[in-house]
Amino acid sequence: MKQSASSLSPSNPSGKRSARPVRSKDRFLVFGRPTIEEPEIAEVVDSLKSCWLGTGPKVARLEKDFAAYKGSPHAVAMHSCTAALHLSILAADLKPGDEVITTPLTFCATVNAILHAGATPVLADVDRTTMNLDPNRVEEAITPRTRAILPVHFAGRPCDMDALGDLAKRKDLVMIEDCAHAIETEYKGRKAGLFGDFGCFSFYATKNITTGEGGMVLVRDERKAARLKTLALHGMTKDAWKRFSDDGYKHYQVVELGFKYNMMDLQAAIGIHQLPRVESWLVRRNEIWRTYDRGFASLPIEIPAPEEKGTRHARHLYTLLVDEKRSGISRDAFLSAMTAQGIGVGVHYLSVPEHPYYREAFGWKPEAFPNAMEIGRRTVSVPLSAGITDEDAADVIAAVGSVLG
Ligand SMILES: Cc1ncc(COP(=O)(O)O)c(C=O)c1O
Numbered sequence: 088m089k090q091s092a093s094s095l096s097p098s099n100p101s102g103k104r105s106a107r108p109v110r111s112k113d114r115f116l117v118f119g120r121p122t123i124e125e126p127e128i129a130e131v132v133d134s135l136k137s138c139w140l141g142t143g144p145k146v147a148r149l150e151k152d153f154a155a156y157k158g159s160p161h162a163v164a165m166h167s168c169t170a171a172l173h174l175s176i177l178a179a180d181l182k183p184g185d186e187v188i189t190t191p192l193t194f195c196a197t198v199n200a201i202l203h204a205g206a207t208p209v210l211a212d213v214d215r216t217t218m219n220l221d222p223n224r225v226e227e228a229i230t231p232r233t234r235a236i237l238p239v240h241f242a243g244r245p246c247d248m249d250a251l252g253d254l255a256k257r258k259d260l261v262m263i264e265d266c267a268h269a270i271e272t273e274y275k276g277r278k279a280g281l282f283g284d285f286g287c288f289s290f291y292a293t294k295n296i297t298t299g300e301g302g303m304v305l306v307r308d309e310r311k312a313a314r315l316k317t318l319a320l321h322g323m324t325k326d327a328w329k330r331f332s333d334d335g336y337k338h339y340q341v342v343e344l345g346f347k348y349n350m351m352d353l354q355a356a357i358g359i360h361q362l363p364r365v366e367s368w369l370v371r372r373n374e375i376w377r378t379y380d381r382g383f384a385s386l387p388i389e390i391p392a393p394e395e396k397g398t399r400h401a402r403h404l405y406t407l408l409v410d411e412k413r414s415g416i417s418r419d420a421f422l423s424a425m426t427a428q429g430i431g432v433g434v435h436y437l438s439v440p441e442h443p444y445y446r447e448a449f450g451w452k453p454e455a456f457p458n459a460m461e462i463g464r465r466t467v468s469v470p471l472s473a474g475i476t477d478e479d480a481a482d483v484i485a486a487v488g489s490v491l492g
Pocket of ligand 1: 166168288301
């Protein structure tokens, strides 16, 4: 196997395959490690000391700051992106039996949210290169019952929003964007999450910014924003969380059947200090991305396609594709070998129909979505957090080189 210059690392100075792992157990490089700094630690302590732990002023501040960052008229915080997707589908007034077209190359949460809302998920295959929903397959999947398209900007790469937007307009469909990977994503100067009626974000621990668990919905319509807030807190009237304030007790009314999906101040305390760093962290992940591109270029493994012109990739996941014939190792053996080399890895994702629940409940077969199936069976994500050092990145490249040895 050819060895690229960039696979030389302090831990593997000769670049040759050795019995010793690139990183020892005590230096294991964790996948998706969040960057937590002093200001968010102090802010969480401040919340604890103030005894205001639940939804309060820090959640309101994160909503305001996130709306300003994205240029959205409204932002509603949630406990997770799953909750954000679930309530967006409800707030879009979808009814049981209404069909929502989405991608098979996503986390189960995307499909589960559609099911929890009582709608029917319909899968359309992805493009083999971009790994995003193929608009031609979406159009083929439209039936008289189709009410919404739910694209996922996979890995941070924007979907083809011209084609999907045009389809939604022609067929009068609601657009709900799953932006779990796409905080910084842009398409032709427009920001992800603002194309359709609802944009749903995740602040889970591995995401580009985190609140531990957390989510946000961007929404244009003021009444829908108010409905999302109501639905997120048991269907209680707006601002019911103020009922224990020092202005005296306020009665609330339950006006519809809601959920317990509100974000806590304890979570927002982290997010309000993460958000101002989102752009500088993207600069860092861009550097790591380019280092990986160079380091993997001569290895027998497929690297992510360059981003499309006029788009901004959020660099959430760097995914390698392991083809057993070309790479000389199966994907699963590659995962184990990388772990043995001291490098944490992920799989994003086995296509949804690979999971028994969906096969049994809906009769879905992986083969019906061949691109998502192939990607899901070959993909490996390597660490891409903003906290990755040059030495870490060199170790990842050296480990991949060694495993493919
Ligand atoms: C594409 C996608 N959608 C939805 C979610 C759900 O996000 P959360 O964990 O915030 O509910 C995730 C989380 O990993 C995701 O990757």
